[in-house]
Amino acid sequence: MSFMNFSKITDYALRILSHIAKDSEKVYWANDFCCKLDIPFRYLRKLLTILSKVDLLYNPQEKVRGYQLSRNPNSIQFIYIVKATGDDIIEQKCFFGYQQCPLNNPCGMYYKWKKISKGLISTLESTNS
Amino acid sequence: MSFMNFSKITDYALRILSHIAKDSEKVYWANDFCCKLDIPFRYLRKLLTILSKVDLLYNPQEKVRGYQLSRNPNSIQFIYIVKATGDDIIEQKCFFGYQQCPLNNPCGMYYKWKKISKGLISTLESTNS
DNA sequence: AGTAAATAATACCAAGAGGTGTCATTTATG
């Protein structure tokens, strides 16, 4: 029952990385996020380890707790976060949800949908955390 | 794991109504759809009764089987179908998925997201089955 | 050293979407 939505996990990842980017020198703990970002604490903790594994976050030093961005915030495009958390941004999806187009020629929605899709993707590519 | 997707039921409804619109005089049976439109038969049957109840389809005459559009195909905008099958197209959704914006001022994504959202909605409004 | 706190790992749980099976009813058709 949704349309222009990311999955929850993507929403949360975007919130976290965007929040960290505001002060990317600081070392953050799970506690720093949960209240401000409206993410259930246990789920947040799970998510943080996921983000570490896909190399968006890391523990800054050996034997030190907490998280930082794994690289310069300017180089983390939103689209990378979206893809890393599993949302499939497909360049051109069928408006009717067909896996395989049953038509021989593009239907009336083909170009309109493509245009929207392109705009969306380029926005996600041109913005960073 | 999805982004620019409708729900399955919306996809199916779009396929059905779009298919009927090609020859809106004909009276259709469930059988006419399932093979061509790639919808599981039992689910299709359930969906057809739903579409009848929300007044997108109707049984053309009393005591006659089958389905037709309930009105002129030109007057059935895609956005109406999308809404009727439960997908919530909200005029302006938060990019980060917040229910309530935690910021005082619009964030960097506000206007970009709004623009995409508007384009999407106007496309769905300006196209019909 | 000893305790508190942060994290990792793992299993489990809940709700909803998508899909199937069954049976009863109703109409078409011979």
Add this chain to the structure above:
DNA sequence: CATAAATGACACCTCTTGGTATTATTTACT
């Protein structure tokens, strides 16, 4: 009228996402 086919209604199932609980481990701090 009798039979086949289409439909409606309803229960049930499965899989994924989102979320919780538990336990163990590791580091910070006194």
